Amino acid sequence: xxxxxxxxxxxxxxxxxxxxxxxxxxxxxxxxxxxxxxxxxxxxxxxxxxxxxxxxxxxxxxxxxxxxxxxxxxxxxxxxxxxxxxxxxxxxxxxxxxxxxxxxxxxxxxxxxxxxxxxxxxxxxxxxxxxxxxxxxxxxxxxxxxxxxxxxxxxxxxxxxxxxxxxxxxxxxxxxxxxxxxxxxxxxxxxxxxxxxxxxxxxxxxxxxxxxxxxxxxxxxxxxxxxxxxxxxxxxxxxxxxxxxxxxxxxxxxxxxxxxxx
Amino acid sequence: xxxxxxxxxxxxxxxxxxxxxxxxxxxxxxxxxxxxxxxxxxxxxxxxxxxxxxxxxxxxxxxxxxxxxxxxxxxxxxxxxxxxxxxxxxxxxxxxxxxxxxxxxxxxxxxxxxxxxxxxxxxxxxxxxxxxxxxxxxxxxxxxxxxxxxxxxxxxxxxxxxxxxxxxxxxxxxxxxxxxxxxxxxxxxxx
Numbered sequence: 312x313x314x315x316x317x318x319x320x321x322x323x324x325x326x327x328x329x330x331x332x333x334x335x336x337x338x339x340x341x342x343x344x345x346x347x348x349x350x351x352x353x354x355x356x357x358x359x360x361x362x363x364x365x366x367x368x369x370x371x372x373x374x375x376x377x378x379x380x381x382x383x384x385x386x387x388x389x390x391x392x393x394x395x396x397x398x399x400x401x402x403x404x405x406x407x408x409x410x411x412x413x414x415x416x417x418x419x420x421x422x423x424x425x426x427x428x429x430x431x432x433x434x435x436x437x438x439x440x441x442x443x444x445x446x447x448x449x450x451x452x453x454x455x456x457x458x459x460x461x462x463x464x465x466x467x468x469x470x471x472x473x474x475x476x477x478x479x480x481x482x483x484x485x486x487x488x489x490x491x492x493x494x495x496x497x498x499x500x501x502x503x504x505x506x507x508x509x510x511x512x513x514x515x516x517x518x519x520x521x522x523x524x525x526x527x528x529x530x531x532x533x534x535x536x537x538x539x540x541x542x543x544x545x546x547x548x549x550x551x552x553x554x555x556x557x558x559x560x561x562x563x564x565x566x567x568x569x570x571x572x573x
Numbered sequence: 574x575x576x577x578x579x580x581x582x583x584x585x586x587x588x589x590x591x592x593x594x595x596x597x598x599x600x601x602x603x604x605x606x607x608x609x610x611x612x613x614x615x616x617x618x619x620x621x622x623x624x625x626x627x628x629x630x631x632x633x634x635x636x637x638x639x640x641x642x643x644x645x646x647x648x649x650x651x652x653x654x655x656x657x658x659x660x661x662x663x664x665x666x667x668x669x670x671x672x673x674x675x676x677x678x679x680x681x682x683x684x685x686x687x688x689x690x691x692x693x694x695x696x697x698x699x700x701x702x703x704x705x706x707x708x709x710x711x712x713x714x715x716x717x718x719x720x721x722x723x724x725x726x727x728x729x730x731x732x733x734x735x736x737x738x739x740x741x742x743x744x745x746x747x748x749x750x751x752x753x754x755x756x757x758x759x760x761x762x763x764x
Contacts, residue, residue: 316725316728319724319725319728320735322720322724323720323721323725326716326720327713327716327717327720328718328737329712330712331709331713334708334709334712334713335709338705338708338709339687339689341683341694342696344687345687345691345695346695348687348691349691349694352690352691352692380710490707545635568735
């Protein structure tokens with residue numbers, strides 16, 4: 312009688328244990344399936360968000376470039392022309408006209424020449440045409456020359472490696488980053504020297520900009536300029552790092568270049 | 574606190590009070606099984622309706638809610654009819670039927686969960702742990718009660734004793750899952 316009860320008890324315990332184990336397996340499988348689905352879902356969401364941000368950023372940059380181009384053309388074709396005409400009139404004005412002293416006329420002429428030159432530089436800096444037709448190197452050289460012309464700063468631009476053919480959009484983005492860096496250097500860094508180094512690697516373009524200013528740690532909160540530079544670099548699938556180099560700021564931008572870009 | 578968690582709080586409180594009362598009855602009137610059984614009989618309907626209400630407030634789809642309500646009504650009716658013609662062995666059958674309904678509701682919850690957008694982190698979701706507790710607790714009890722009817726036919730007293738021990742263990746496990754659900758809720762509020 313006891314053995315019969317023991318057998319029944321064993322069957323009972325085994326069955327209950329098995330069922331409980333099965334239930335646990337069911338729950339674990341449900342969690343596993345849900346988690347896998349969640350992983351896939353999160354990846355998809357991340358991808359969609361990244362695509363969305365990419366599109367928004369591209370549109371923003373396109374709009375910005377269009378605005379720059381418009382202003383640049385306006386300066387070149389309208390204001391520049393009028394100032395040149397004014398200069399021409401002044402040049403043809405007889406010195407004795409209305410007893411205006413000659414020095415004053417020559418001073419006006421000098422001011423007009425400087426304005427025309429300044430506007431021309433501004434127009435060139437804004438225009439996408441300048442970068443696209445002359446290339447990135449020439450455009451950066453132009454920016455460096457402008458900075459040196461001020462007489463306050465000493466800027467140097469060096470190139471290393473075999474120059475690669477870059478797409479117009481890539482060159483434009485790199486150029487805008489350089490412009491933003493120069494702007495930040497003049498406005499916030501408080502330094503005197505600036506070094507721009509462009510390194511062409513077989514599949515990568517590395518841009519390093521270093522100054523001898525107060526450095527990032529003392530420059531206060533990061534502005535929108537830094538964010539825009541990072542976004543521009545990320546738009547091309549590259550990276551952007553800005554760090555305090557002890558005696559100044561060092562900015563490094565890395566942009567991947569397709570293999571057939573030679 | 575979400576509604577479903579409030580229902581579970583009420584359920585846990587009633588279960589705790591019920592357990593204390595049943596122990597008191599047992600010690601006061603030793604071997605008076607009928608009283609204990611009658612008491613549990615009354616709590617069957619409460620147990621079923623509270624947990625069914627829990628699922629009703631938890632399930633996201635309307636038609637799932639209504640199916641659960643129909644289930645509860647029909648099963649409660651069955652339980653009431655069965656209790657009318659009282660037989661001590663019917664009690665566990667009532668439990669089997671009511672627990673089976675709860676298992677189906679838990680499966681409906683899992684179905685909804687696996688077929689919806691996986692936005693929540695289920696391992697930190699109180700509802701998931703509570704439903705898992707109900708699912709494991711109820712499914713184990715259904716198997717337990719069914720097997721006890723099939724196996725220990727000759728040993729009535731032993732059957733009651735074994736079933737009580739195992740059922741209590743599974744109810745304890747179920748309440749541990751509820752505790753886990755409460756902890757998840759508390760953590761989510763802190764974060």
